[in-house]
Amino acid sequence: MSAQAHVHDILIIGAGPVGLACGIEAAKANLDYLILEKGCLTNSIFNFPSEMLFFSTPELLEIGGVPFVISKEKPSRQDCLNYYRRVAEAFKLHVQLFEKVEQVTRQGDWFEIKSSKNSYSARNIIIATGFYDHYNPLDIPGEQLAKVSHYYTAAHPFYRRRVAIIGGKNSAVEAALDLYRHSAEVTIIHRGEDFGKSVKYWILPDIQNRVKEGAIKAMFKTRVTRITDDAVYVVNGNAGEQCIENDFVFALTGYHPDYDFLRSTGVSIDGQFQKPSYHPETFETNVPSLYIAGVAAAGKDGNSIFIENGREHAKKIVNHISNKKT
Numbered sequence: 224m225s226a227q228a229h230v231h232d233i234l235i236i237g238a239g240p241v242g243l244a245c246g247i248e249a250a251k252a253n254l255d256y257l258i259l260e261k262g263c264l265t266n267s268i269f270n271f272p273s274e275m276l277f278f279s280t281p282e283l284l285e286i287g288g289v290p291f292v293i294s295k296e297k298p299s300r301q302d303c304l305n306y307y308r309r310v311a312e313a314f315k316l317h318v319q320l321f322e323k324v325e326q327v328t329r330q331g332d333w334f335e336i337k338s339s340k341n342s343y344s345a346r347n348i349i350i351a352t353g354f355y356d357h358y359n360p361l362d363i364p365g366e367q368l369a370k371v372s373h374y375y376t377a378a379h380p381f382y383r384r385r386v387a388i389i390g391g392k393n394s395a396v397e398a399a400l401d402l403y404r405h406s407a408e409v410t411i412i413h414r415g416e417d418f419g420k421s422v423k424y425w426i427l428p429d430i431q432n433r434v435k436e437g438a439i440k441a442m443f444k445t446r447v448t449r450i451t452d453d454a455v456y457v458v459n460g461n462a463g464e465q466c467i468e469n470d471f472v473f474a475l476t477g478y479h480p481d482y483d484f485l486r487s488t489g490v491s492i493d494g495q496f497q498k499p500s501y502h503p504e505t506f507e508t509n510v511p512s513l514y515i516a517g518v519a520a521a522g523k524d525g526n527s528i529f530i531e532n533g534r535e536h537a538k539k540i541v542n543h544i545s546n547k548k549t
Contacts, residue, residue, distance in 0.1 A: 230333055231255050233544060234345035236324045238264050240286055240307060240530045241517030242351035244537035246316045247287040252545045257345075258316060259338055261323035265307045267355035268300060273377045274401060275300045278393075278423055283531035289313055327488045329510065347544050350488070351516040354480045361389065361474055365450030371472045378405035381471055387412055387455045389447055390475040392419035396430045398473055403439050410440040410467060412447055412457055480519045488513060498522030505543040506536050512547075514540045 235245045238260030249256035263269055277284065277298045281291035284298065289310050293302050311318060319340075326337040327348060336343040358373035360366060375398040386402050388395050391413030402409050411434075418430060433439040445459040455469045480499070482492055489510040491500040499520055500509040507514050517533035 228344055231257050231343065231345040233257075233347045233349060233541075234259065234334070234336055234343055235349045235351060236327075237351035237353060237517075237519075238311075238318050238320065239267055239351060239353050239517065240265065240284065241353075241533045241536060242349070243307060243311060243316060243318075244286040244534045245349050245351055245516055245540060246318070247310075247314050248537045248541035249544075250314055250316070252541050254541070254545065256317060257343065258318040259322050259324050259336075259343075260318060260320050261339075263320055264311060264318065265304060267353050268303050268307070270355065270374060270376075271300045272375050272394075272397065272401070273300065275397065277303065279529065279531050281306075286310055286534050286537075287314060324484075327513075329489065334513070346512060348488070348513045349516055349540055350485065350490075350514070350519055352481055352484070352519050354478045354518050354521075357479050357481055358474070359477045359479060361447060361476065363447060363449050366474065368450060368452065368472075370452070370470065371450060371474060373474050373476070375401075375473050375475060378402045378407065381405065381407040384408070384470040385468060386410070387447075387467065387469050387472045388475060389413075389472065390477070391415050391417070391422075391443075392475075392477070393422055393426070395473075395475040396422050396426055398475060399439055400426070400430060400433065403433060410442065410469075412442045412445050412455070414444065414446050416443055479523065480521075485515075485519075490515070493522065496522050496524065498524070504539060506540050507543065512544075514544075516540055 232254040233249050233256040235242050235258040238258050242258055246256055246258045281293055281298050285291045287310055291306050323339040328335045333344050333346050334348050378401045381402055382405055385408045387410050388399050389412050399409050399411050434441045445457050447455055447457050449456045450472055455467045456464050458464055485499055490508045499515050501515050506516055516536040518528045521528040
């Protein structure tokens with residue numbers, strides 16, 4: 224780095240709610256910061272199902288002390304998009320969108336960051352990239368067919384279509400109900416014995432009743448072995464392979480952090496639980512001055528960190544950075 228190059232105090236990777244919260248805390252601490260985001264603002268929320276309702280109440284999703292006011296108890300995807308845009312504007316956050324961070328390299332007392340558009344230098348890095356961009360693959364033949372998607376958005380295109388949903392947790396259950404109500408023929412295929420325990424309490428009776436009345440077919444303790452253009456093949460117990468006629472598949476089997484990127488920065492990943500190495504109070508990783516915030520810190524246990532507790536990481540991280548600087 225040349226003597227004339229600008230060095231940011233903090234470079235934040237990711238402009239989801241937690242990344243924005245980190246930017247707010249950095250601004251409050253009078254630190255020189257920059258947020259880089261590979262997509263649009265709160266990119267993951269933008270890509271959630273269009274009719275999705277959040278489990279949390281609005282006050283649990285607030286950041287920066289900005290009130291999140293809506294007329295209903297549960298905020299929708301659109302409510303959240305509107306709110307986080309408002310927060311970014313209120314704090315005039317330094318966010319550069321559609322600029323993907325491609326490489327982070329340690330150079331003595333600072334980091335060199337290369338993005339899809341530019342190069343930067345920073346004394347500290349905060350990785351707040353979430354995990355929604357990286358799905359858990361099925362690793363079966365046919366998974367890459369055009370009829371298969373790991374993301375559910377809206378029901379209308381699947382009117383009167385035969386749709387298989389692989390998975391049994393919140394995303395799978397919500398998609399199944401939405402598709403059913405838009406006249407799709409829905410089959411849920413799940414390895415477990417029943418729907419996941421984390422399924423939202425107000426949704427669970429609905430899906431159970433739809434299955435009981437036969438409006439939605441559910442196949443438990445069943446795994447998909449392969450997918451073809453017009454069918455899904457499954458196995459249940461010791462029974463032979465069964466063919467289910469099918470038009471579309473949603474493989475909603477969960478997501479994970481970008482482990483390859485984390486490892487490329489030098490962050491150690493636990494082999495069994497795939498959890499990044501970091502201090503539980505400061506969120507500083509095994510790489511000095513490189514921090515991890517939000518659900519990216521959870522590894523495989525994505526259900527342990529949400530916006531409501533991930534937003535608290537921002538204060539701890541920026542406080543630690545501020546104390547180092549003084």
